[in-house]
Amino acid sequence: xxxxxxxxxxxxxxxxxxxxxxxxxxxxxxxxxxxxxxxxxxxxxxxxxxxxxxxxxxxxxxxxxxxxxxxxxxxxxxxxxxxxxxxxxxxxxxxxxxxxxxxxxxxxxxxxxxxxxxxxxxxxxxxxxxxxxxxxxxxxxxxxxxxxxxxxxxxxxxxxxxxxxxxxxxxxxxxxxxxxxxxxxxxxxxxxxxxxxxxxxxxxxxxxxxxxxxxxxxxxxxxxxxxxxxxxxxxxxxxxxxxxxxxxxxxxxxxxxxxxxxxxxxx
Amino acid sequence: xxxxxxxxxxxxxxxxxxxxxxxxxxxxxxxxxxxxxxxxxxxxxxxxxxxxxxxxxxxxxxxxxxxxxxxxxxxxxxxxxxxxxxxxxxxxxxxxxxxxxxxxxxxxxxxxxxxxxxxxxxxxxxxxxxxxxxxxxxxxxxxxxxxxxxxxxxxxxxxxxxxxxxxxxxxxxxxxxxxxxxxxxxxxxxxxxxxxxxxxxxxxxxxxxxxxxxxxxxxxxxxxxxxxxxxxxxxxxxxxxxxxxxxxxxxxxxxxxxxxxxxxxxxxxxxxxxxxxxxxxxxxxxxxxxxxxxxx
Numbered sequence: 095x096x097x098x099x100x101x102x103x104x105x106x107x108x109x110x111x112x113x114x115x116x117x118x119x120x121x122x123x124x125x126x127x128x129x130x131x132x133x134x135x136x137x138x139x140x141x142x143x144x145x146x147x148x149x150x151x152x153x154x155x156x157x158x159x160x161x162x163x164x165x166x167x168x169x170x171x172x173x174x175x176x177x178x179x180x181x182x183x184x185x186x187x188x189x190x191x192x193x194x195x196x197x198x199x200x201x202x203x204x205x206x207x208x209x210x211x212x213x214x215x216x217x218x219x220x221x222x223x224x225x226x227x228x229x230x231x232x233x234x235x236x237x238x239x240x241x242x243x244x245x246x247x248x249x250x251x252x253x254x255x256x257x258x259x260x261x262x263x264x265x266x267x268x269x270x271x272x273x274x275x276x277x278x279x280x281x282x283x284x285x286x287x288x289x290x291x292x293x294x295x296x297x298x299x300x301x302x303x304x305x306x307x308x309x310x311x312x313x314x315x316x317x318x319x320x321x322x323x324x325x326x327x328x329x330x331x332x333x334x335x336x337x338x339x340x341x342x343x344x345x346x347x348x349x350x351x352x353x354x355x356x357x358x359x360x361x
Numbered sequence: 362x363x364x365x366x367x368x369x370x371x372x373x374x375x376x377x378x379x380x381x382x383x384x385x386x387x388x389x390x391x392x393x394x395x396x397x398x399x400x401x402x403x404x405x406x407x408x409x410x411x412x413x414x415x416x417x418x419x420x421x422x423x424x425x426x427x428x429x430x431x432x433x434x435x436x437x438x439x440x441x442x443x444x445x446x447x448x449x450x451x452x453x454x455x456x457x458x459x460x461x462x463x464x465x466x467x468x469x470x471x472x473x474x475x476x477x478x479x480x481x482x483x484x485x486x487x488x489x490x491x492x493x494x495x496x497x498x499x500x501x502x503x504x505x506x507x508x509x510x511x512x513x514x515x516x517x518x519x520x521x522x523x524x525x526x527x528x529x530x531x532x533x534x535x536x537x538x539x540x541x542x543x544x545x546x547x548x549x550x551x552x553x554x555x556x557x558x559x560x561x562x563x564x565x566x567x568x569x570x571x572x573x574x575x576x577x578x579x580x581x582x583x584x585x586x587x588x589x590x591x592x593x594x595x596x597x598x599x600x601x602x603x604x605x606x607x608x609x610x611x612x613x614x615x616x617x618x619x620x621x622x623x624x625x626x627x628x629x630x631x632x633x634x635x636x637x638x639x640x641x642x643x644x645x646x647x648x649x650x651x652x653x654x655x656x657x
Binding site: 183205206209210211212213214217223225236237239240241242243244245284285288 | 364365368563564566567568569570571572573574575577578
């Protein structure tokens, strides 16, 4: 691929790297992945995604999210946010370009390695996706159970994340006994229980009223402060504008803006 | 590994009872099929035993006319013994023949009136044992051509042929029916597991998202299929165990004359055949279902 196309990515990668490694990165000397992979949670290089029906969902997307970053992905419905997230959890493969998550090139991932990648990426959805016949505790524990975590390690890990999201008191309740905010916090606890490197939240406040939405945002910020990279796709202009974090705007599958700041009205 | 097995078996158990009607329907069909399999195994085993019994008996028996000079009989015996197909020739004179017949009557507990006649109605006979029970060569002709010496020749060839025909037919027909029922069972298991997969669609999606390996997603369903097979096999063997005594008695009354010796290990063979067939079919059906509806 042309080096000119990749240059912005390299520069961004170099700019966001921290620590001793930073000096070692010469912008033109090394391919971006070698420099970015160990320190970027997410890196997309010239990524395009065309679905079998011919619809182009992403076009030439370059994006580097360093470890510990908090990034909003904004854009209208159909702008490519969902496709981007599906690429990141290796639910879909990019048609062209490279997608790196937690230092792994997702195209080179074998079938066996996909589950291991997903344990490094916690995901939270608008509709929570909780199991209705399991308690809060069991919903969270389920994520560890199905990945073969030894039984004696499950309980303490679950209690720890429940404390982190503030649901210790509701641990024995079922999802239908909880408010929307509590349900989403349960989902966040489940996403965190593997101690992932990245948490991806797809419209986490989409079903919640403004006050509860702020609770969820506060929680995601706290998680981010504890060192986890957070990538949040949202429509919530108030939140995006108020937080003054990095905002990546997608439009028709292209990155049209990538800067610190507010939510532009047109999205 | 133990955690994985416990998890899979627990989920298989839950899955089985979650859609109890379908699971039990599959189990009943499985039982039906395994009963037929067991019936076929028992039937063929009995046929084989009968065949072995007939084959090990004297293959050719020639009845000697009363009053034949001993010299002519000895000459015929020597002539038959010289034939390449013959393993052994035995001459039973009238006295021995009568004694054997009386012994047989006693064994069957029937009254013996032979002493009342005062004469011996049982003819002497020449018993020919063949090297290979299926190769007669010229034995029959040699015996029949001894005019005036041999009144009649009894050969078990017809009996053996008839038994072989029946066994062959039973085997073929049994296998055909069994395959048809087996395919039906397979479809029912596939469908049962498919319903289980659909019922768990939400869970499967979540499992994928949180990074469950394929084994954790698939094996519970395979275990669920095996559970259907296991239950089917257990019910089948239970019914067989309960029915063995009365059926055995009924069979003994009908064919009590023929001391058929069933294979000593028939019980173990049945447990193995029924168990392996049940588990195998259940696992195979589940595997097909998982391949078809779960792979993504």
